[in-house]
Amino acid sequence: MESLDNQGALRMITLFSGAVKGMAFYPASHPAIRQPLLELDKVLGSALGRAAEVSWGIIDGVMFFEEHLFITPSTAIADLSNRMLEKDIGRVIMSAGLTFDELERFVRLFSAKGSGFELLGAQIMQEGITHIRLVRQGEETFENQPDEDPYDSDDNGDSLATYGQALKAIQSICRDIERGRIPHSAPVIRVVDRMVGITMQDPSTLLGLTMIKDYDNYTFNHCVNVGVLAMALGASLGMDTMSVKSLGIAGQLHDIGKTMIPKLILNKPGKLSSAEFDEMKRHPELGAKIIREMKGLDPHIAQIVLGHHLHFNRSGYPEWAQKLPFNQMIDIVAIADTYDAITTLRVYQHPVNPRAALTEMQKIVGTYLDGALVAAFVEMMGKYPVGTLVRLDTNEVAVVYRPNPLDEEAPTVRILIEGDGTRLSVPIERSLAEQNGVRYANVVAVVDPHLKNINVGKFVVSGNY
Ligand SMILES: [Fe+2]
Ligand SMILES: [Fe+2]
Known part of the structure; x- marks a missing residue:
């Protein structure tokens, strides 16, 4: 897919979106549909001549086609994103051998209002469309791609393997919550135990790993990264092992409450309405509630999670918790959270390079972040953080x-x-x-x-x- 540039990728998505929209107004044989489909078939055909598969979809509200990301979506892309989210589709994979007929039938099925992931998948099978398959939102996991899991390899070193275990631990916790179960705490405790040793010795490899911004697994990577960064900051401040461990566990679990927020709000491209934002603001207390029910976790882990959006001046959320006594741990996790968020691609936001991220953070000292802790964080990361x-x-x-x-x-x-x-x-x-x-x-x-x-x-x- 090397020869497909950003313009070409944008063109394919725009053509697909146009054909889907047209289906609502015209029969499939109408030029308004046939023209974009013919062009799409041609470009897809040549792309599939160079690669066995091409895939496109939406992750965290950002549309992508192969490696191309559309951070500021056009109307056509925003429209297609919304349809994908409504149908709970994360990715569409098209493979070599795709015929024009299959493409046309898929567009027709896709354009039908109200057909969700399952129905659409069944229809694709029924109609014998064999060169297109769908992946549900958030379902591309390391477990689904065992051969491609880079974290399992023994010779990649301790840090890499540990990072991979952390990803799996948080993933299974989120899955348990989605299924209405209380998650086990043992896997995350075990992994943080391993991370403490590495962090106390030389955190640079683990810190470097936080630069792997895998947008297929954004949520899990973010959780692990916040744990790693919070632990490293705690260790650099001379905190004892127990406190560094608490920071690691709380950091990794800080956003698990989001598992209980509707996906349409979580993945919404663009600004949330105030009602949606109110819903989103519940994630710290939802997370704290789950953690209190998990066996083997100290109650102060739940407190850190509850307070991670309260800000340094305690004007954040949940509002009812603003006057409660919290210690510095919430400000450490807030720094880790902010740094990882601004160095990562998000909806409508280009990721900021590590050094610029540190400068951005210095601008919100005193309000959102604790100045002394930001200074320590900048010192720890160095002038050119690993991954710059x-x-x-x-x-x-x-x-x-x-x-x-x-x-x-x-x-x-x-x-x-x-x-x-x-x-x-x-x-x-x-x-x-x-x-x-x-x-x-x-x-x-x-x-x-x-x-x-x-x-x-x-x-x-x-x-x-
Ligand atoms: Fe959060
Ligand atoms: Fe977060």
Whole structure:
């Protein structure tokens, strides 16, 4: 799919949306439908000549086609997003061999109002459409893709395996809640026990892993990332092991209350109405309630989760909890939560690079965030946090791989693009620290990974490209 650019991807989604809309007004043979379908068939056909499958869908309200994301949706995309959400479809996968006839029939079935995921899936089978399949919202999990689970591999190191276990633990907790069960606490406690050891020794690999912004699994990654970041901040402040563990557990569970918020609100593209926002604001208390019912978790974990949106000046939500006594733990989790949210793609929001994120956070000190804690966080993350994409004065583009505690200007980096623009298939690792009085290069600027279409997360993991 390399040759499909953003414009091409946008065109395909727009054509599909147009054909779906047209079905409401015209018979399938009408040019208003036939024209976009013919063009779509042609472009899809050539895309499927290069790849076995193409897929598109919606994750956290953001439409995507293959690796292309449409952060600011056009009317056509917003309309298609809403239809996908209504039908609870997360992804449509089209495979090589797709015929025009199948495409036309699929568009007709898809355009029918009121046909949800199950009905549509059954109709696709009935009509013998074999080259299109659907995946339900949020159902693409690591369990569904065992061969592609990068976290299971033994040789990827402790941090990576632990991060993967954490993802699975939070995933199964959310699944239990969805099924109306009280989740077990043991898996998350176990994983945090492992993370404490790593965090106390050298948190840089785990911190680097928080740069894996997998938008298929955004919610779970966010939970794990907030746990990792909160633990690292707690450890850097000299907190004891028990407190660091509490931060890890509370961080990982901070948003589990969202599991009980309707998906249409959670994934809504665009601004929430005030009634919807009121509903969303219930997630801290819903999460705290579940945690209180989970065996083996200290009650103060529930308190941290309850308070994670109260803000430093305690003007946040839940309003009824503003006057309750909370300790600094909620402000630590709030910092981790804010940092991960602004460095991650969200609906209508481009992710901010790590360094710019730290600057953004300094602007909301005193109101939303605790100034002393933000200062400690900035100090801990360093000038160029692991995962930052930088341009060197050799014109090479590299990702920061390891911080250098002795010289924050000279981290170890992995060079991804050579000075003449050639992309390297295997990155070259270089320390920017002086060696025999000479420096390999200096960082001159931070680069937006999206402009370069680079998923930095995968380059901060040892040997895993
Ligand atoms: Fe939250
Ligand atoms: Fe959050």
